[in-house]
Amino acid sequence: MSFSNTVTPDGAVSLAEINPTIEPIVNENDYHLSSQESDHGEGEVIVVPNPVNxxxxxxxxxxxxxxxxxxxxxxxxxxVPEYKNIxxxxxxxxxxxxxxxxxxxxxxxxxxxxxxxxxxxxxxxxxxxxxxxxxxxxxxxxxxxxxxxxxxxxxxxxxxxxxxxxxxxxxxxxxxxxxxxxxxxxxxxxxxxxxxxxxxxxxxxxxxxxxxxxxxxxxxxxxxxxxxxxxxxxxxxxxxxxxxxxxxxxxxxxxxxxxxxNPISRGKKRKMPSLATGPIRIKSEGCAFNPAGQLFNNDVVLQPRFEPLNYMEVRSPAHFKILLEKAYELFKYRVTHQAAIYENLLKSV
Structure with missing residues (x-):
């Protein structure tokens, strides 16, 4: 881009006139060369844009x-139709x-x-x-x-x-x-x-x-x-x-x-049923489940902290409260802060 000053007849200089001379940036992949014969019979090379797909x-x-x-x-x-073994x-x-x-x-x-x-x-x-x-x-x-x-x-x-x-x-x-x-x-x-x-x-x-x-x-x-x-x-x-x-x-x-x-329930947590709809499932990792009553006996021998864990799924609120009470009684003799956790849960039930 260049600027040129023009002098008026009274000697004053006018505003600068802007003469754009910037050439556009050309991507060579978008164009190809083509030869074309002019009116005088001479070959002329022109730039033709490539077709865009x-x-x-x-x-x-x-x-x-x-x-x-x-x-x-x-x-x-x-x-072909589906077959059982394919x-x-x-x-x-x-x-x-x-x-x-x-x-x-x-x-x-x-x-x-x-x-x-x-x-x-x-x-x-x-x-x-x-x-x-x-x-x-x-x-x-x-x-x-x-x-x-x-x-x-x-x-x-x-x-x-x-x-x-x-x-x-x-x-x-x-x-x-x-x-x-x-x-x-x-x-x-x-x-x-x-x-x-x-x-x-x-x-x-x-x-x-x-x-x-x-x-x-x-x-x-x-x-x-x-x-x-x-x-x-x-x-x-x-x-x-x-x-x-x-x-x-x-x-x-x-x-x-x-x-x-269910377009409304999308992204919400699933509610647990209030009543038991099936048998209680117990998962044990590395040890057998103790018979009822024996686990909560006062004469039970305390196990080390790294003993295997047992999991139990309970769907009835009444059964859940009973288990919380038993867990609270058990942990009173073992870990004080865990007993406090069960005590808070009992208050909320």
Whole structure:
């Protein structure tokens, strides 16, 4: 930025005129050189901005977008029925729209579009992102152990940095230089005769609990339907990569159902029942439980402080008060400050 003074006819100097000459900062990755012939026949080099792919940008959209192709997906549409002796390596919850899958297990994802339209130039991009807004701009990367080229899961794996893998011969693994996000692009192709969808196998190559990688953060897979590098459809599936998919899915469904049924009681402590609804349970660590009456006899031999502990669950207030009285009588001969604790409890009952 430069300043120039202008002299008026009467000899006075006017205010400084500001002539901005600052050139904008240009990222060389956002532009490429192109040659163009001028009117005089000479070649002229011009700078042309690269096309921006919003599907892998810093803040990719998570909004469902069927588009003109009526883009939709099905999870596991081509799988065989379950059998008792066969454990599935993945589970999908429709109410939560969430996939639970083991590391490296193949998951069939079936894509469907309007059959009246052309499939030839369409591609599907898979992108793994974080759900939390604090981490949404960060790329999802594998942990140090799983991205080691010598790791057993990387045998034949084309790019060890990608968490999302696609088992397709024409899959292309890409990394956005601006956002640093990893994605995999697959040509959709056309469905087979009699089929209405195209199935592609995906796998996730790092656990959600891996430190230095996902690190227990919630993640989602964004599937975008693209034509000529333009997004024409989008679907999002939440995902958790774990060791026991069915168990984790049932636990999250149980929490979801309890929150829906009892929205007011969320975050409050559970009240203990006032009456006994079952037998008293006793837990002993390293010693047998003494018969009734013998423990509270005045002639009992005192044990050292490090004796094993016994636990008893009591649901009746009347029984609880009786046990407090017995404990108070016992600790009067042993530890004075503990006897005072039981004495205060008796006053509050």
């Amino acid at each position: 919003h599907a892998t940008g810093e803040m990719p959209s998570l909004e469902e977008f069927p588009g003109v192709y009526d883009f939709s997906l099905l999870m596991g549409a081509c799988t 454990k599935k390596s993945w589970e999908y919850s429709l109410p939560m729209n969430k996939l639970f899958v083991k590391v490296g297990s193949a998951v069939p994802v079936s894509f469907r579009i309007n059959n009246q339209l052309d499939w030839s130039e369409l591609k599907v991009r898979g992108l793994l992102v974080y759900d939390n807004p604090d981490d949404s701009r960060k790329p999802v990367e594998r942990c140090v152990a799983h991205r080691d080229p010598n790791h057993k899961s990387n045998q034949g794996y084309p790019d060890v940095n990608h968490v999302l893998c696609c088992q397709h011969s024409n899959a292309t693994y890409a990394c956005d230089k601006t956002s640093g996000r990893y994605s995999v692009l697959v040509p959709l192709g056309e469905p087979q005769a009699g089929a209405t969808y195209m199935t592609i196998l995906y796998a996730l190559m790092c656990k959600s609990s891996c430190e230095g990688g996902v690190a227990r953060r919630n993640t989602s897979i964004i599937f975008t339907l693209e034509k000529n590098n333009t997004v024409v459809g989008r679907h999002v599936v939440h995902v958790r990569i774990c060791s026991c998919p069915k168990r984790d899915m049932n636990q999250e469904l149980e929490v979801l159902n309890s929150e829906r049924n």
